[in-house]
Amino acid sequence: MADLYTVVSSIILLFIVLDPVGVSPYVASIVARRPEGERERIVRTALASAGAILVAFTLIGVAVLDILGVSMDEFKVAAGLLLLIYATADLFEIKIGYSEPSGDEVAIFPLATPLLAGPGSIATVMYIMGSSGIAVALIAILVNLVLAYPILHASLKLVRLLGRHGSLLVAKFTAFLMVGFAVSIIFDGLRGIVPGVFS
Template sequence: MFDLKQIFTAGMILFAVIDIVGSIPIIVDLRKKVGHIQSEKASIVACILMIAFLFVGETILNLIGIDVNSFAVAGAFIIFFLAMEMILGIQLYKDDAPETAAIVPLAFPLIAGAGTMTSILSLKSEFDTPNIIVAIILNIIVVYAVLKSSKKIEKLFGKQGISVIRKIFGVILLAIAVKLFATNIQSLFN
């Protein structure tokens, strides 16, 4: 039932998409603006959102008349653009700066945003659900740890170090987007 390879692969995909390490500058900014970040609350809400979307996301798509493969191809495009943002250091999607560091800016859209939700449904077309749930939970543990120790991480790596890590994950994400596109585009034409 549990497949370590699937858990690891799904976990790495989610880790790259969530990009919690790349979000450290945003988290540090939020902490400076509002003083305190609710790490526990943000992590739990993000976990619930992701697991709920894993189960009802496909049903919602079916109601609109979209199959998982089409969604996965669309998701590949989103992941592709996220990767381009990370690699090139540009911002394609601009959002208003959050006013509070409560659940809304952290749990959604920073942790469980559009890219994460798309990835979860895309993963569902390739991996078993229990393995995806374990991958989500493992990622939330990492997210929580990063939220709790964002000041220490920023001091440890510095701005340059975080930038390098972000670019490395961008390249990994780009490769994932290409694989996701190639895998799901074939089933659309079959």
């Protein structure tokens, strides 16, 4: 049975990597174009989906990646590329796909993954599971989802406060930041795949 220190330190570690405070501006920018009644549902769906992804990787993540022959660094590059495409399209208002994504779709991508349950969060829960056990990893996920909800919910109030034009300005700025974040994920993965080249 894990001691209290292990549980608390695991919760703090995942909170730092999950970074709901840092993600909240992205949430605000993404929900800004949505009807007010839909915004709350997007946040709840994003958190539930992120939780499901993290739990799934805690239980079977290592086995799935091994079966597919995919390393964590390769997973980072793939996630970073997807986020880069989304952020660039959002920045220049380029439509991807055949129709405007629904609230549930944006809640899952890019909010649930890779912004919340990204490569860093996934690697962290897999590390906690390997070092402290499945129970500690699951507790850390649950507590962090509870902590993240009021933080992300506050971003909805920010959208209402800024209004349409202010929210659009924030959306463009955070899309630009998201491009940089995506590039950092890609290079982090490349450093692991090709050591010394991207250091």
